[in-house]
Amino acid sequence: MAETVVVGTARPGRFATVLIVTGSVILAVVALAAILAPLLTGWGPTEIDPLGTLVPPGPGHPLGTDANGMDVWSRLLHAGRLDLGIAVAGVAVAVVAGTALGLVAGYLGGWVDDVLMRVVDVFQAFPTFILALAVAALVGNGTGNLIAVIAAVNAPAYARLVRAEVRTVRESAFVAAAVTSGASTFGVVWRHVLPNSLTPVRVIAPLNAGWAMLTLAGLSFLGLGVTVPAAEWGAMISLGSPDVVAGRWWTSVPPGLVLLICVLGFSLLGEGLQERAEAKRR
Amino acid sequence: MSPVDPDLLSIEDLSVVIRRPGREVAALSGVSLRVGRGEVVGLVGESGGGKSMVARSIVGLLPGGSHATGAVRFEGDDVLRMDAGALRRHRGHGAAICFQNPRGALSPTRTVGRQLTDRLTTHRRLTEAEARQAAEEQFAAVGIRSPRRRLGAYPHELSGGMAQRVMISLATGCAPGLLIADEPTTGLDVTLTKEILRQFRHAADADGRGVLLISHDLASVAGVCDRVVVLYAGTVVESGPAARVLGRPAHPYTRALLRSVPDVDGRAVVATPGAMPLLTAAPRECPFAPRCAHATAECTADRPSSRPVPGAADDWTLACFHPRTDELAVSEPAETPERVTAAAETVLEVDDAHVVYRSRFGKGGHAALRGVSLRVAAGETLGVVGESGCGKSTLAKLLLGLVPPARGDVKVAGARMSDLRGRELRQLRTRVQMVFQDPIGSLSPRRTVADAIGEPLRALGLPAAQRAERVEAVVDRLELDRSMLTRHPHELSGGQAQRVCIARALAGEPDVLVFDEPTSALDVTVQAQILEVIAGVVRDPTRGSVFISHDLATVRGFADRVIVLYLGRIVEEGPVEEVFGNPRHPYTRALLASAPSLGAGFAGPKVTLTDDLDDTEADATGCPLAARCPFADDRCRAEEQELRSYGAARAACRRVPEIPDLLKGSDIRV
Numbered sequence: 024m025a026e027t028v029v030v031g032t033a034r035p036g037r038f039a040t041v042l043i044v045t046g047s048v049i050l051a052v053v054a055l056a057a058i059l060a061p062l063l064t065g066w067g068p069t070e071i072d073p074l075g076t077l078v079p080p081g082p083g084h085p086l087g088t089d090a091n092g093m094d095v096w097s098r099l100l101h102a103g104r105l106d107l108g109i110a111v112a113g114v115a116v117a118v119v120a121g122t123a124l125g126l127v128a129g130y131l132g133g134w135v136d137d138v139l140m141r142v143v144d145v146f147q148a149f150p151t152f153i154l155a156l157a158v159a160a161l162v163g164n165g166t167g168n169l170i171a172v173i174a175a176v177n178a179p180a181y182a183r184l185v186r187a188e189v190r191t192v193r194e195s196a197f198v199a200a201a202v203t204s205g206a207s208t209f210g211v212v213w214r215h216v217l218p219n220s221l222t223p224v225r226v227i228a229p230l231n232a233g234w235a236m237l238t239l240a241g242l243s244f245l246g247l248g249v250t251v252p253a254a255e256w257g258a259m260i261s262l263g264s265p266d267v268v269a270g271r272w273w274t275s276v277p278p279g280l281v282l283l284i285c286v287l288g289f290s291l292l293g294e295g296l297q298e299r300a301e302a303k304r305r
Numbered sequence: 306m307s308p309v310d311p312d313l314l315s316i317e318d319l320s321v322v323i324r325r326p327g328r329e330v331a332a333l334s335g336v337s338l339r340v341g342r343g344e345v346v347g348l349v350g351e352s353g354g355g356k357s358m359v360a361r362s363i364v365g366l367l368p369g370g371s372h373a374t375g376a377v378r379f380e381g382d383d384v385l386r387m388d389a390g391a392l393r394r395h396r397g398h399g400a401a402i403c404f405q406n407p408r409g410a411l412s413p414t415r416t417v418g419r420q421l422t423d424r425l426t427t428h429r430r431l432t433e434a435e436a437r438q439a440a441e442e443q444f445a446a447v448g449i450r451s452p453r454r455r456l457g458a459y460p461h462e463l464s465g466g467m468a469q470r471v472m473i474s475l476a477t478g479c480a481p482g483l484l485i486a487d488e489p490t491t492g493l494d495v496t497l498t499k500e501i502l503r504q505f506r507h508a509a510d511a512d513g514r515g516v517l518l519i520s521h522d523l524a525s526v527a528g529v530c531d532r533v534v535v536l537y538a539g540t541v542v543e544s545g546p547a548a549r550v551l552g553r554p555a556h557p558y559t560r561a562l563l564r565s566v567p568d569v570d571g572r573a574v575v576a577t578p579g580a581m582p583l584l585t586a587a588p589r590e591c592p593f594a595p596r597c598a599h600a601t602a603e604c605t606a607d608r609p610s611s612r613p614v615p616g617a618a619d620d621w622t623l624a625c626f627h628p629r630t631d632e633l634a635v636s637e638p639a640e641t642p643e644r645v646t647a648a649a650e651t652v653l654e655v656d657d658a659h660v661v662y663r664s665r666f667g668k669g670g671h672a673a674l675r676g677v678s679l680r681v682a683a684g685e686t687l688g689v690v691g692e693s694g695c696g697k698s699t700l701a702k703l704l705l706g707l708v709p710p711a712r713g714d715v716k717v718a719g720a721r722m723s724d725l726r727g728r729e730l731r732q733l734r735t736r737v738q739m740v741f742q743d744p745i746g747s748l749s750p751r752r753t754v755a756d757a758i759g760e761p762l763r764a765l766g767l768p769a770a771q772r773a774e775r776v777e778a779v780v781d782r783l784e785l786d787r788s789m790l791t792r793h794p795h796e797l798s799g800g801q802a803q804r805v806c807i808a809r810a811l812a813g814e815p816d817v818l819v820f821d822e823p824t825s826a827l828d829v830t831v832q833a834q835i836l837e838v839i840a841g842v843v844r845d846p847t848r849g850s851v852f853i854s855h856d857l858a859t860v861r862g863f864a865d866r867v868i869v870l871y872l873g874r875i876v877e878e879g880p881v882e883e884v885f886g887n888p889r890h891p892y893t894r895a896l897l898a899s900a901p902s903l904g905a906g907f908a909g910p911k912v913t914l915t916d917d918l919d920d921t922e923a924d925a926t927g928c929p930l931a932a933r934c935p936f937a938d939d940r941c942r943a944e945e946q947e948l949r950s951y952g953a954a955r956a957a958c959r960r961v962p963e964i965p966d967l968l969k970g971s972d973i974r975v
């Protein structure tokens with residue numbers, strides 16, 4: 024009886040699923056905590072406890088209070104609304120705007136392409152954070168403006184990504200087939216080019232949302248983000264960092280950790296999607 | 306031929322099952338075959354039959370999750386059970402593979418010379434200088450012109466044929482005992498195919514290597530192989546001397562395969578319905594039974610084992626309970642389609658069209674078409690043939706309005722394309738529809754079949770309900786199951802996808818259908834099925850068709866008239882029987898002579914062109930063929946050639962009247 028020779032299997036699909044599920048669970052937990060914040064704490068995010076500032080963690084305040092006498096646990100929970108909200112909304116706007124630009128540039132080509140891509144080049148010549156600083160200083164703070172800042176600094180990357188994809192998709196036989204079927208330019212782009220050019224966007228967007236959170240926290244840390252008493256992790260870290268030296272860790276370490284966890288969640292999700300896209304291509 | 310040593314490669318009862326979560330594929334079930342030194346063995350059969358799996362098992366590259374039993378003995382050692390070190394030595398010196406897609410297998414960022422010398426220095430331990438010398442000799446040996454210059458070329462700078470030669474030199478460079486070629490000529494035109502296959506024959510005859518030639522192109526294989534092994538659904542159904550198996554096959558599947566291929570001698574193609582099953586376990590019955598016309602109860606009760614054919618002297622084996630012994634009736638030519646009456650109205654007219662692809666930087670450009678004129682009448686099919694790079698696909702794009710003519714004009718149903726803009730142009734475009742070479746690639750990956758077929762109707766402004774009705778009607782006409790309508794392209798087989806593409810082309814009832822190599826990406830028996838569908842479609846008296854192919858045999862079966870393109874010019878045109886039966890132009894003669902054939906092939910005296918197509922010649926004055934034509938003289942090199950009438954055909958060669966005498970003279974078979 025001849026024995027069977029077995030060749031080992033790699034399971035890229037399985038690994039991708041683990042990454043995607045882990046990332047999604049992390050993000051879901053944080054988002055849920057932010058949404059359900061009023062149910063998880065008795066304190067409002069900007070409510071001041073008249074009995075004390077910098078109270079250490081204990082029965083009344085699970086994570087103590089900060090220098091203004093606000094409950095850290097409550098602020099931690101509520102801050103998720105602003106941080107996640109602005110990051111996700113900003114990236115969403117960036118995706119839509121960048122994709123539209125990339126589609127137009129990539130499909131039309133010629134001078135339209137040249138002009139749009141030179142503008143993109145200018146934006147991309149600066150490091151993202153420096154650019155964000157400049158734009159934020161220009162437009163001022165406030166939720167809407169912050170979304171605009173995040174969108175403005177990220178859109179160029181999507182434009183470039185989508186344009187490159189469109190340039191290849193444009194040459195494919197199915198686009199030629201659609202054109203010869205008499206479809207209008209808009210029809211070709213909307214029904215055939217766009218849906219087939221979004222794979223890289225799907226992969227990059229989650230990773231991008233993670234970076235956007237860091238950008239936002241950075242801006243707030245420097246005082247260019249949300250307006251002060253509003254609960255936001257970057258602002259909390261900024262306000263609490265002097266306390267660490269005095270041994271009062273609870274005002275700045277928890278928001279830092281949560282920020283880290285969120286970025287990790289987005290990264291895992293993005294990596295997982297990338298892994299899955301590659302496994303499919305193989 | 307050197308004496309055959311039976312002990313080079315011997316595969317014994319090899320079975321491979323690939324186990325993946327949720328999926329199990331019995332890729333090979335009890336395959337046995339041998340390749341001796343100095344022997345060329347052809348491995349033929351349809352896609353998914355297990356040809357590539359055999360190749361992979363020989364070099365120890367089975368995919369992850371494979372469970373293999375049996376043995377793959379190479380010079381006595383079992384490849385399946387080699388350790389990593391032995392396997393590495395085996396892959397370098399023992400067996401080497403030439404892959405199907407040479408460009409994909411060559412690294413794009415390194416010169417081809419570098420890639421070859423790297424191999425020589427690692428595997429043969431040559432010094433850098435010795436390796437360069439050896440590399441140059443290798444390139445010359447596989448017929449690469451000016452080898453020293455080509456060593457410095459990057460893969461994208463080489464033509465398809467040249468890249469395939471580089472691949473062969475890479476594979477033979479380390480002097481392996483066995484050369485495996487997986488579909489080495491797919492996508493190459495006839496003249497190149499012939500040349501590349503000659504290289505493999507040469508490797509066996511001159512260097513005593515064994516060669517395993519994997520191909521679905523039976524006619525090409527027939528010419529160079531000593532023996533042939535036919536695979537079906539992971540089993541060997543027939544094997545034996547090439548002349549026997551391809552000349553007088555006894556297994557119903559081999560016979561079906563042979564009848565599926567068009568031939569230049571113009572015989573009828575018989576399609577076999579159905580498709581190869583995807584097996585999840587080794588079959589317990591004859592795997593061909595569901596498609597076999599001779600199947601009996603015995604065939605589904607038990608699996609026929611491979612046995613020598615009784616009475617046959619050579620090692621001719623067969624796995625069938627009811628072998629066929631009668632002659633394969635292939636000689637009767639296909640019924641000639643009715644000639645179109647001259648009165649039929651013209652649906653497509655091209656007048657002196659030139660197409661120039663501008664280079665993006667700098668001035669100038671590449672002239673792909675240089676003054677092509679043609680007309681197609683309703684009910685008529687025009688065939689377009691020529692080597693790759695001669696402008697066939699550019700012509701198709703021109704007809705569809707995908708490239709603008711630099712000069713000249715295209716008229717569809719009487720309307721000039723260049724006169725129209727916007728909506729009117731889009732409406733005119735729906736009057737010309739194309740069926741593309743790669744059916745799956747020409748369907749939008751994220752849109753359903755129903756969407757794809759409805760696309761032209763959408764442009765006509767039909768409301769959704771009527772669209773759905775028309776889509777269903779055309780789907781029924783092409784005998785596609787209506788359940789296909791909700792599927793996406795990746796859920797279709799090649800044959801189904803091509804039916805969908807034909808359905809899309811027909812949906813808007815166009816005046817002209819253009820087929821650009823519609824079957825060359827498909828499997829042999831599927832090709833025959835699709836050709837049958839196309840034959841039904843082009844017979845429609847209200848529509849004209851243009852059928853483009855580098856495969857002369859396929860064109861012969863369809864077209865009423867043919868044009869022969871060379872470097873963007875028409876060199877010959879006329880009724881199909883006239884052009885194929887009595888070619889006037891030396892180029893047409895050469896094309897016909899190099900077309901592979903399972904039958905007698907082209908009967909007249911053969912003309913062989915010197916060298917490969919090289920499009921730098923296009924800009925020279927005089928006859929564009931002069932550099933390759935065996936009849937060229939100084940006047941040919943000086944004078945432009947125009948189409949002149951000879952009988953019912955027209956040809957652009959001043960020496961046509963003399964050629965019969967020139968051919969009689971001495972052996973012009975260069």
Ligand SMILES: Nc1ncnc2c1ncn2[C@@H]1O[C@H](COP(=O)(O)OP(=O)(O)OP(=O)(O)O)[C@@H](O)[C@H]1O
Pocket residue numbers: 323330331332350351352353354355356357358359368521583
């Ligand atoms: N990596 C893989 N994983 C799982 N199944 C595979 C893999 N490669 C091939 N198969 C399956 O094994 C069978 C044999 O495939 P193989 O590629 O050898 O066929 P082939 O005759 O070479 O076809 P083609 O002419 O398309 O190259 C098919 O059923 C195929 O689906």
Ligand code: SF4
Pocket residue numbers: 556557558591592593594595597598599600601604609624625626627628
């Ligand atoms: S064994 Fe039976 S079913 Fe199979 S090929 Fe022979 S006759 Fe046909």
Ligand code: SF4
Pocket residue numbers: 891892928929930931932934935936937938941942946957958959960961
């Ligand atoms: S014109 Fe001269 S070179 Fe050209 S095909 Fe005729 S014989 Fe050959």
Ligand SMILES: [Mg+2]
Pocket residue numbers: 356357487
């Ligand atoms: Mg294969």
